[in-house]
Amino acid sequence: MIRFNPQTKVLHLTNGKMSYVVYVNDYGYLETLYFGAPLTDADDIHCLRRSAEWHDSSFYYDKKSGKEYRHSDCYMSNTAPQELSAHAAMDKRYAPLVIRQADGGYLTDFRYVSHTVLDGVPDVPGMPHARGGDCQTVDFLLCDGYGLQLHYYLSIYNDKNILLKSMLLVNDTPHTVHLLRAMSLQLDLPDAQWEWTHFCGRWQKERDLVRAPLIDGVQSISSNRARSSHEENPFVYFSRRGAGPTAGEAIGLNLIYSGNFACRVEVTNYGATHITYGISDEDFDWVLASGQRFHTPQAVVAYSADGEDGMSQAMHDFIKQNLVNRRLDDKTKPILFNSWEGCFFDFDTQRVLSYIDDGRTIGMEMFVLDDGWFGARNDDTAGLGDWRVNTDKVDLKRVVAHCRQCGIQVGIWFEPEMINYRSDLFRAHPEYALTGNADQASCIRHQFHLDMANPAVVDEVYRQLSAFFDEYHPDYIKWDYNRIVCEHYSSALPAERQGEVYHRLTLGYYHLLERITAHYPDLFIEGCASGGGRFDLGTLYYAPQIWASDESDPAQRMEINYTTSLGYPLSTIGAHVNASPVANYRTKAILALFGTYGYEMNPNRLTQEDREALNEVADVYHRYHKDVVENGTLYHLKNPYLGNFMSMQCVSRDRNTSLVVIINRKKELDRFRYLKLQGLDDDKLYHNDYENAVHTGEYYRKIGINYSREWLDEFSCRLIVLKAVDANE
Ligand code: GLA
Numbered sequence: 001m002i003r004f005n006p007q008t009k010v011l012h013l014t015n016g017k018m019s020y021v022v023y024v025n026d027y028g029y030l031e032t033l034y035f036g037a038p039l040t041d042a043d044d045i046h047c048l049r050r051s052a053e054w055h056d057s058s059f060y061y062d063k064k065s066g067k068e069y070r071h072s073d074c075y076m077s078n079t080a081p082q083e084l085s086a087h088a089a090m091d092k093r094y095a096p097l098v099i100r101q102a103d104g105g106y107l108t109d110f111r112y113v114s115h116t117v118l119d120g121v122p123d124v125p126g127m128p129h130a131r132g133g134d135c136q137t138v139d140f141l142l143c144d145g146y147g148l149q150l151h152y153y154l155s156i157y158n159d160k161n162i163l164l165k166s167m168l169l170v171n172d173t174p175h176t177v178h179l180l181r182a183m184s185l186q187l188d189l190p191d192a193q194w195e196w197t198h199f200c201g202r203w204q205k206e207r208d209l210v211r212a213p214l215i216d217g218v219q220s221i222s223s224n225r226a227r228s229s230h231e232e233n234p235f236v237y238f239s240r241r242g243a244g245p246t247a248g249e250a251i252g253l254n255l256i257y258s259g260n261f262a263c264r265v266e267v268t269n270y271g272a273t274h275i276t277y278g279i280s281d282e283d284f285d286w287v288l289a290s291g292q293r294f295h296t297p298q299a300v301v302a303y304s305a306d307g308e309d310g311m312s313q314a315m316h317d318f319i320k321q322n323l324v325n326r327r328l329d330d331k332t333k334p335i336l337f338n339s340w341e342g343c344f345f346d347f348d349t350q351r352v353l354s355y356i357d358d359g360r361t362i363g364m365e366m367f368v369l370d371d372g373w374f375g376a377r378n379d380d381t382a383g384l385g386d387w388r389v390n391t392d393k394v395d396l397k398r399v400v401a402h403c404r405q406c407g408i409q410v411g412i413w414f415e416p417e418m419i420n421y422r423s424d425l426f427r428a429h430p431e432y433a434l435t436g437n438a439d440q441a442s443c444i445r446h447q448f449h450l451d452m453a454n455p456a457v458v459d460e461v462y463r464q465l466s467a468f469f470d471e472y473h474p475d476y477i478k479w480d481y482n483r484i485v486c487e488h489y490s491s492a493l494p495a496e497r498q499g500e501v502y503h504r505l506t507l508g509y510y511h512l513l514e515r516i517t518a519h520y521p522d523l524f525i526e527g528c529a530s531g532g533g534r535f536d537l538g539t540l541y542y543a544p545q546i547w548a549s550d551e552s553d554p555a556q557r558m559e560i561n562y563t564t565s566l567g568y569p570l571s572t573i574g575a576h577v578n579a580s581p582v583a584n585y586r587t588k589a590i591l592a593l594f595g596t597y598g599y600e601m602n603p604n605r606l607t608q609e610d611r612e613a614l615n616e617v618a619d620v621y622h623r624y625h626k627d628v629v630e631n632g633t634l635y636h637l638k639n640p641y642l643g644n645f646m647s648m649q650c651v652s653r654d655r656n657t658s659l660v661v662i663i664n665r666k667k668e669l670d671r672f673r674y675l676k677l678q679g680l681d682d683d684k685l686y687h688n689d690y691e692n693a694v695h696t697g698e699y700y701r702k703i704g705i706n707y708s709r710e711w712l713d714e715f716s717c718r719l720i721v722l723k724a725v726d727a728n729e
Contacts, residue, residue: 012042028111030083081188096183102175110142128541183278185299226485228536235567258538259506285499334365336598358603363618368411385425411476436487452508454492547574589617651679674704
């Protein structure tokens, strides 16, 4: 609900569980008065602000009258928390927008003109965005002295603690301007008593959790690799000092975008927190000619007054209900078998058929042929760009027919945005590759990035992919992306537009995905980028799940899945059982169950005991995964970064069924241990199959499951199923 009081000029966005309050001051700046637990009367806050006395910066000189004035409104231009700091003005905080104007100056100073309240949330053309839902948006119209118009959109969801922020710049002046920074969000918080958590990493160790108190000055994360990256994930959160999963305030941020991003957090010399977040401004220079508009991606803000799990659940609900493609996501997902770790590039038709037959003995319902089926691809030095079946290597028609006969769905691997120099496409069109303008070009995994800023390239890739889809009708594709962009120079763009390349590469990715999802609406896409190098909300809009990491060793994977699930629902986290010797198949399967669940090993080598363990967990998958894991609520019970154990719990929406996983890394003999659960109804009775006992929800919450007397070897993994029972049963 959005209330505006024209007397006080206070706008109160609230959904009964949180409030966000903005004041339109006498000078047309939007001051952020409050963000936090719900308020009944926002006008009180306004009075508090007026009584605050600050020194300096409240004066201005008026050129026309030649006089100096004090701001009439207690306005402190460089300290007041704001929605949008001006640039090249008295406010020296880092501004979300910087424009080089037609006169060469950098003044970027937008003032309020009017606002309207809209139902829903405006789409962002050409980019992934929230798919509406039960929400309202304030569309602030602001204008600068040059006549540029800015729509600043601020949305609030009624059914979840989510805000969205984004901007649309409209150039209706006769001049061309340069956008040098175009971020989506400024968030000013009036204190700095926060810790922030971000997720850095590398190949096979994605989203490694880093938590640190905010310090005076600047701390930031970013990507300049043209993808959201292994190195930093766009999801970050802020917790009140001392907050944990069940207590304390938490604010989560993410961006519906897959390219370069930057999140900059500054603790000012006045002790406030000033956050800006959006597309990175590194080498960014967008030419906005007369009549053109520029949309920023949407930034997502999640809030919880009582614990980090509340924040992460709000993010999960938003992603599941308002971002992913529900046409695909709502379907019951088949158990997927992927060929990669089983045979890598080394396969022929017989081997593939044997994988399908053996995969069926462990419950496989979809077979995915990974890399190596096309062009001259027998290793990673050739073939990318030539999306024709290598019929000398594999008879794909026969493979598909065999799957169909067995009632198995079919999936296939692509890496659409890439090209090997050893490919027909490169030989015909070397200019399609981003090789830069020097004599040497970086070559990563023997491949180049395609110039997705060039519409002819997007057309060509679409032509090849759609020809394949029309002939083979796959149910699923794995969309991989195995290198970063280094030479961001596009020969398809003029010199003055080279500052647009990074963003245009991301727009090209989205454009290709738009065309494919529009023409093949039932094709399920799983994202991937050398494991989890492009795990972001932009990709999730098109691909409801993303391969989280090439690391499936359970010791590492339990951490990767745990940290990823702080910002993303388990239903999006691609997780497979592989042949890692670190733990047995049952343990590995239980861990994969707290993700999408699938297999990736040589199935010819499985023993009877392995098959039985996998079938047992496949049965749990069919019984509970959809309701409890995919659509349920997730609780983080034990953080593996803080001790020997990792534990997560999923509870179905009706709170009748719950699955709990608990696993330890190191051996531990008997010791007092109680696993306190969350999310159950206090007065319902639940049976748990670990103790084979019945307790109330309150008992599980306050006392917990007693597992003190167990001798736990390394990687002892328990899956506990709780079911509500009738008191008379
Ligand atoms: C990437 C992916 C793997 C696999 C290979 C194939 O590394 O993350 O899962 O598909 O590419 O080359």
